[in-house]
Amino acid sequence: MAEGTHAIAIEEARSGALTGFARRLARNPLGLFGAVLVVLMVASAVFADLIVPYDPTQIMVGPRLAPPSLEFLMGTDQLGRDVFSRVITGGQVALLVSATALGTALSVGLLLGLVAGFGPPWLDNALLLLFDTIRSFPVIIFALAVVTLLGPSLASVIFVVAVTTVPIYARVVRTQTHALRNSEFITAERAMGAGVPRILGIHILPNVIGPLLILVSMDVPLVITLEAGLSFLGMGVRPPTPSWGTILNDGYGYINQSVWPVVSGGIPIVLTTLGFTFLGEALRDIFDPKLRKEL
Amino acid sequence: MWLYVLKRIVLAAAITVIAVTLLFVMIQAVPGDPAAVLLGPRATPELRAELHERMGLDQPLPMQVVMFFGGLLQGDLGFDVFTQRPVRSIVFEQLPYTIALILTAIAWSVLVAVPLGCYSAMRRNSVIDKVVGVMAVATIAIPSFVMAIYALLIFAVWLNWLPAIGAGSGFWGGVTHLILPAFVVGIGWVGYLSRIVRASMLEILGENHVRMARSFGLSEGRIVARYALPLAILPTVTILGVGMAHLLSAAVFVEVVFARPGIGTLIVQAVDSRNYPIVMGTVLATTVLFVVSTTIADFVNAALDPRIRGDL
Numbered sequence: 001m002a003e004g005t006h007a008i009a010i011e012e013a014r015s016g017a018l019t020g021f022a023r024r025l026a027r028n029p030l031g032l033f034g035a036v037l038v039v040l041m042v043a044s045a046v047f048a049d050l051i052v053p054y055d056p057t058q059i060m061v062g063p064r065l066a067p068p069s070l071e072f073l074m075g076t077d078q079l080g081r082d083v084f085s086r087v088i089t090g091g092q093v094a095l096l097v098s099a100t101a102l103g104t105a106l107s108v109g110l111l112l113g114l115v116a117g118f119g120p121p122w123l124d125n126a127l128l129l130l131f132d133t134i135r136s137f138p139v140i141i142f143a144l145a146v147v148t149l150l151g152p153s154l155a156s157v158i159f160v161v162a163v164t165t166v167p168i169y170a171r172v173v174r175t176q177t178h179a180l181r182n183s184e185f186i187t188a189e190r191a192m193g194a195g196v197p198r199i200l201g202i203h204i205l206p207n208v209i210g211p212l213l214i215l216v217s218m219d220v221p222l223v224i225t226l227e228a229g230l231s232f233l234g235m236g237v238r239p240p241t242p243s244w245g246t247i248l249n250d251g252y253g254y255i256n257q258s259v260w261p262v263v264s265g266g267i268p269i270v271l272t273t274l275g276f277t278f279l280g281e282a283l284r285d286i287f288d289p290k291l292r293k294e295l
Numbered sequence: 296m297w298l299y300v301l302k303r304i305v306l307a308a309a310i311t312v313i314a315v316t317l318l319f320v321m322i323q324a325v326p327g328d329p330a331a332v333l334l335g336p337r338a339t340p341e342l343r344a345e346l347h348e349r350m351g352l353d354q355p356l357p358m359q360v361v362m363f364f365g366g367l368l369q370g371d372l373g374f375d376v377f378t379q380r381p382v383r384s385i386v387f388e389q390l391p392y393t394i395a396l397i398l399t400a401i402a403w404s405v406l407v408a409v410p411l412g413c414y415s416a417m418r419r420n421s422v423i424d425k426v427v428g429v430m431a432v433a434t435i436a437i438p439s440f441v442m443a444i445y446a447l448l449i450f451a452v453w454l455n456w457l458p459a460i461g462a463g464s465g466f467w468g469g470v471t472h473l474i475l476p477a478f479v480v481g482i483g484w485v486g487y488l489s490r491i492v493r494a495s496m497l498e499i500l501g502e503n504h505v506r507m508a509r510s511f512g513l514s515e516g517r518i519v520a521r522y523a524l525p526l527a528i529l530p531t532v533t534i535l536g537v538g539m540a541h542l543l544s545a546a547v548f549v550e551v552v553f554a555r556p557g558i559g560t561l562i563v564q565a566v567d568s569r570n571y572p573i574v575m576g577t578v579l580a581t582t583v584l585f586v587v588s589t590t591i592a593d594f595v596n597a598a599l600d601p602r603i604r605g606d607l
Contacts, residue, residue, distance in 0.1 A: 129310070132310055136310045136585060136586050137578070137581075138540035138541075138544055141544075141577070144563065145566075145574060145578050147566055148565075148566045228440075228441075229548060232440050233548075234567070248444060252444055256452065259452070259453075262445075262448060263448075266441045266444060269437075269438060273436045273438065274433055274436050276436075277433075277435075277436040278432065
């Protein structure tokens with residue numbers, strides 16, 4: 001076994017980090033499966049305009065509640081819209097929300113975490129109390145409260161995700177910054193007269209960003225779930241924009257007449273969340289086996 | 296220990312107060328007048344002024360916050376916009392349904408997950424262990440409302456084994472109506488808890504007292520059940536406290552899908568109709584529930600592990 005890992009290490013050093021990573025991923029069948037699902041999902045969202053056979057919001061392109069056929073791959077919904085086109089476009093919405101929300105949360109969390117970890121203790125404590133307060137709302141309840149206030153929209157969903165994930169990221173960054181701030185290389189930097197921005201940006205940032213990125217990638221399925229969930233409750237994306245949640249909700253209303261909209265609305269959610277989760281776990285095991293996400 | 300308990304209680308109270316204040320200020324800060332929403336477009340200025348006075352909206356914001364907390368301490372959460380019934384009694388009417396759902400879900404998932412976790416730890420890296428591992432990740436990842444709809448589709452619509460909608464009447468009706476929702480809320484926890492039990496069991500099976508028991512020739516099953524399990528089960532207690540938020544979130548969707556009464560259905564309806572007092576009351580109730588359960592989990596943790604007490 002030890003010889004084996006040694007051989008892998010040499011192999012990796014020879015062929016570069018990226019191919020080494022690909023090779024390790026290939027040894028992890030679940031991770032590979034996840035990667036394939038994620039690539040498929042992202043590709044279908046990026047090339048959605050080329051793939052969709054019909055306008056996803058156009059009603060009566062076919063009969064109502066038709067079962068899947070060659071003409072309508074996933075059947076049609078109660079308004080005669082093509083479910084396949086809606087599912088593909090819904091993937092675009094899900095990806096857009098995840099990218100925007102997690103990108104925002106990542107930047108804000110990183111900044112607040114660095115400030116809390118490197119700033120004076122009173123600021124640290126104040127920020128921690130704020131983080132704990134935000135975390136004390138169950139996410140879905142907080143989301144519903146925000147929707148009551150701001151109204152249902154894509155922006156509300158993005159806002160909720162950003163606000164509820166920032167404390168988690170900020171805490172991770174804070175803990176690591178805290179651990180690093182007294183280490184010798186930082187003291188050495190200080191002795192050489194480096195300012196706070198330089199220490200944070202050049203010396204601490206590279207050390208905290210890796211674990212943070214893995215955490216963020218593992219949160220993608222949570223965001224997709226939340227977006228679809230809120231849309232399912234009629235509190236996310238506004239009709240007629242398709243979302244996996246609204247497709248599911250439409251199908252749920254007609255579950256006694258046709259099961260196809262429910263089946264085809266749910267499967268992409270299941271496949272995408274599974275894909276991102278398996279890939280995220282594989283990434284974590286490859287890059288940072290010590291990192292175990294707290295609940 | 297007592298100092299820790301005291302500190303932790305103060306922290307929990309502070310968090311609750313800040314959370315409620317934030318929420319209250321947010322609600323007040325929203326453009327649009329709650330009184331106007333209530334009275335509809337044909338309200339006269341006099342009517343609006345009268346209602347403002349009755350709801351305390353003519354006071355400055357800090358005063359309103361103080362008044363709100365004053366009411367809260369007396370158990371007054373305000374009145375439902377539409378029926379004029381006290382919010383408190385509406386919330387307390389619905390709370391038992393949600394708590395019953397969550398407790399049933401916890402109970403069955405613990406009963407299944409603990410033996411599963413033990414088995415996985417004893418037969419480590421066996422086929423069953425690996426299958427359980429993959430299933431655990433999968434059931435945690437799949438959103439509860441998708442699971443709920445598929446469960447409804449399979450067991451209620453196709454197989455017609457179980458009732459789909461409502462909470463049922465009488466004891467037996469209540470039980471049969473609870474099976475599917477509790478199954479859906481608990482299924483993710485089976486995976487999660489079984490992994491936790493497996494991990495802590497593996498750790499404990501490597502300890503000295505277990506090696507001692509082995510050297511005495513005790514059977515592996517007896518060692519696991521008698522000497523390792525009581526220790527290995529401890530982390531699940533604290534996980535459950537923290538997991539209250541997840542359970543509540545799952546309960547919201549499951550209640551909506553199965554059209555069960557409960558806090559989830561209540562809040563969704565209130566949000567739909569912009570019924571602020573009810574939204575406020577349910578958010579408050581769930582936040583308190585969550586803060587209390589995490590605090591209790593921390594106490595249990597601190598009682599078991601003295602190192603944690605110094606951390607606060």
